[in-house]
Amino acid sequence: MKNLSLYTEGNSFVHNMDPINKILYIITVIAVAIIIPGKMSALACIIVSFILIAFAKVFKKVIPLINFSLLILISIVIIQGLFFQENKNVAFTLGKLNFYKEGLSHAILICFRVINILCAFAILILTTKPSDLIEELVKKGLSPKIGYVLSSVLQIIPQMTSTMGTIMDAQKSRGMETEGKLIVRLKAFFPLIGPVVMNSLIATRERAMALEVRGFSSNGKKSFLNDITYPKFNGFFRICMILIIAAAVVWRVAL
Numbered sequence: 001m002k003n004l005s006l007y008t009e010g011n012s013f014v015h016n017m018d019p020i021n022k023i024l025y026i027i028t029v030i031a032v033a034i035i036i037p038g039k040m041s042a043l044a045c046i047i048v049s050f051i052l053i054a055f056a057k058v059f060k061k062v063i064p065l066i067n068f069s070l071l072i073l074i075s076i077v078i079i080q081g082l083f084f085q086e087n088k089n090v091a092f093t094l095g096k097l098n099f100y101k102e103g104l105s106h107a108i109l110i111c112f113r114v115i116n117i118l119c120a121f122a123i124l125i126l127t128t129k130p131s132d133l134i135e136e137l138v139k140k141g142l143s144p145k146i147g148y149v150l151s152s153v154l155q156i157i158p159q160m161t162s163t164m165g166t167i168m169d170a171q172k173s174r175g176m177e178t179e180g181k182l183i184v185r186l187k188a189f190f191p192l193i194g195p196v197v198m199n200s201l202i203a204t205r206e207r208a209m210a211l212e213v214r215g216f217s218s219n220g221k222k223s224f225l226n227d228i229t230y231p232k233f234n235g236f237f238r239i240c241m242i243l244i245i246a247a248a249v250v251w252r253v254a255l
Contacts, residue, residue, distance in 0.1 A: 006061070006125050014056035014123065018234040019133040020140065021241070026120040028241040033116050035248040039105075042112035049119035058126040065118055073111045080107035148211070159203075160196060167195045 029045040053059050081091070084103030091101040124133070134147040171191070 007129050008056075008058045008061055008126050010056055010058070010127065012056045012127070013231070013233070014052050015127045016231055017127075017237065018230045019124070019128045019136045021234050021237050022124040022128060024238060024241045026117075026124060028244055029116055029120045031245050032248045033113050035245075035252050039109050039112055042109065042116050045116045046112060046119055049116065049123060052123055053119065053126075056123070056127045058122070061126050062119065062122045065122055066115065069114060069118060073114060076110050076114075077104065077107040080104065080110065160200065163196050163199050164192055167192055167199075 029049065033042040033045050035041075050059075053062055081099040081103040082097060084100065084106050086102045086106075087100035089101045090098045091104055092099055130151050134142075134151045137150070138144055138147045
């Protein structure tokens with residue numbers, strides 16, 4: 001059975017961490033990078049995330065996510081380097097364009113924060129099964145309907161990718177060209193849209209019927225199939241995250 005999520009199998013302590021703690025980690029690293037001004041705080045959070053990613057052995061899966069954001073990061077550097085409102089000192093000139101030190105410094109800060117957010121979310125998405133994440137959130141009081149929506153969002157891209165791959169294989173078997181020049185690929189891509197959309201609609205209807213058969217809309221108390229026990233360090237980790245946020249706030253107020 002194909003894995004319809006970005007989750008990567010593993011048995012590291014990051015994989016075994018409570019999903020709620022991973023969400024708290026995301027909040028912590030984002031908050032610290034914003035509360036404590038400067039590039040070093042964001043860079044420190046990135047380094048911590050990279051260490052966790054290395055322990056989880058999902059580094060190869062993170063690189064494409066960062067590469068995907070390169071265009072955005074480059075555009076940030078160009079725009080801030082040229083048009084940042086506090087630009088005064090020219091760093092270098094490229095043709096007729098002057099890039100300023102202040103703008104480039106601010107752009108680096110923004111890029112660090114973007115990468116920090118990407119890495120933090122990568123830890124959650126790549127090391128947590130969507131079902132486990134939603135189940136924990138529902139146990140904490142989240143509405144099952146909202147949980148289902150979140151689960152669908154987490155799985156929609158991998159699911160559509162899987163569907164497109166299946167349809168493309170079927171078209172290849174019928175002699176349709178799907179590889180080669182850009183024009184050939186475009187001609188092969190557009191016929192995919194209809195079947196993918198129709199399959200998504202059919203899957204949505206079937207899923208809704210299956211949920212109703214299982215009493216999804218009932219007002220009774222929900223039960224859970226799995227009773228997951230997380231390691232004891234999860235409580236300590238949660239306390240550490242709360243203390244880090246508190247320390248960052250105190251440090252900022254004190255200054």
